[in-house]
Amino acid sequence: MxxxxxxxxxxxxxxxxxxxxxxxxxxxxxxxxxxxxxxxxxxxxxxxxxxxxxVAFVDNSVGLQVVNKLPQPLDFYLIKVNKVDAKTILEPKHIGKIRPEYYRIEYLKMDKSDEYWIAGYLGKKNLVYFTQHSVPNKNIDQIVEVQNYINQSAKLSDAAKKHIDAYNYENTKxxxxxxxxxxxxxxxxxxxxxxxx
Incomplete structure (x- = not known):
C-alpha cells in the first residue's frame, strides 16, 4: 500500500x-x-x-475475544508470534481502546504460529498489561479476560514494546x-x- x-x-x-x-x-x-x-x-x-x-473474518482462523474487566479503558495490541524457518517474527496489530466491561473480537490466521501476546496501554506509553498465550487447539476460539494489571514477562514485554513502537511509527508515517x-x-x-x- x-x-x-x-x-x-x-x-x-x-x-x-x-x-x-x-x-x-x-x-x-x-x-x-x-x-x-x-x-x-x-x-x-x-x-x-x-x-x-x-469485518476482518478470516477462513480457518482462531477467533479471539478480549474482554476488559478493569475499571479503566485500555488500548490493546495483539502480537502474533510467527515461526518461519526457525526464525521468530513478531507481528503487531492494534486491537483498539476497550472500555470497562466491553470486548473486541479479532480473527487470527495461526497457520505459522501457535502463540500470541496481548499488551494493554494506559495512555500512550504506559504498558500496564502483558500476557502470553498459547493456542494448543486451533479449532477452539479464545477468550481473554483482562482482570488485573499484570506483566507476565519483562523481557517479552520489552520486545513487544519495541515492535509496537515501530508499528505505531510506520502507521504515523x-x-x-x-x-x-x-x-x-x-x-x-x-x-x-x-x-x-
Missing part, C-alpha cells in the same frame, strides 16, 4: 503542474492524465477504506502520506471541476 500511496502522491503533484498547460496538443493529454489521476486515486482510497472497514495525498487530490479535484470565467 505504501508504494501505491507514493505513486498517487507523485501523480497528484504532476497533475498540479500539468494544470498550467492550457493550450496546444499537450493540453488534451494533460487534462486526460489529470482526470485519470483523480479517478484512480479516489478508486484506490475507496477500495482501501471499504476493505479496512469490513503512512497517515502523513495519506493526508498529503488527500490534500493534493482535493486540490486536483477542485481545479478539474472549477468553471472557467
Amino acid at each position: 505504501v508504494f501505491i500511496i507514493l505513486v498517487i502522491f507523485w501523480a497528484c503533484v504532476l497533475s498540479l503542474i500539468l494544470y498550467k498547460v492550457k493550450s496546444g496538443k499537450v493540453a488534451k493529454w494533460a487534462k486526460l492524465f489529470r482526470i485519470l489521476t483523480v479517478v484512480f486515486s479516489i478508486s484506490i482510497f475507496a477500495y482501501w477504506f471499504i476493505k479496512k472497514s469490513a 503512512l497517515g502523513i502520506w495519506i493526508t498529503l495525498d488527500f490534500l493534493l487530490l482535493f486540490l486536483n479535484l477542485v481545479l478539474l471541476l472549477r468553471k472557467k470565467k
Whole structure:
C-alpha cells in the first residue's frame, strides 16, 4: 500500500503542474492524465477504506475475544508470534481502546504460529498489561479476560514494546502520506471541476 500511496502522491503533484498547460496538443493529454489521476486515486482510497472497514473474518482462523474487566479503558495490541524457518517474527496489530466491561473480537490466521501476546496501554506509553498465550487447539476460539494489571514477562514485554513502537511509527508515517495525498487530490479535484470565467 505504501508504494501505491507514493505513486498517487507523485501523480497528484504532476497533475498540479500539468494544470498550467492550457493550450496546444499537450493540453488534451494533460487534462486526460489529470482526470485519470483523480479517478484512480479516489478508486484506490475507496477500495482501501471499504476493505479496512469490513469485518476482518478470516477462513480457518482462531477467533479471539478480549474482554476488559478493569475499571479503566485500555488500548490493546495483539502480537502474533510467527515461526518461519526457525526464525521468530513478531507481528503487531492494534486491537483498539476497550472500555470497562466491553470486548473486541479479532480473527487470527495461526497457520505459522501457535502463540500470541496481548499488551494493554494506559495512555500512550504506559504498558500496564502483558500476557502470553498459547493456542494448543486451533479449532477452539479464545477468550481473554483482562482482570488485573499484570506483566507476565519483562523481557517479552520489552520486545513487544519495541515492535509496537515501530508499528505505531510506520502507521504515523503512512497517515502523513495519506493526508498529503488527500490534500493534493482535493486540490486536483477542485481545479478539474472549477468553471472557467
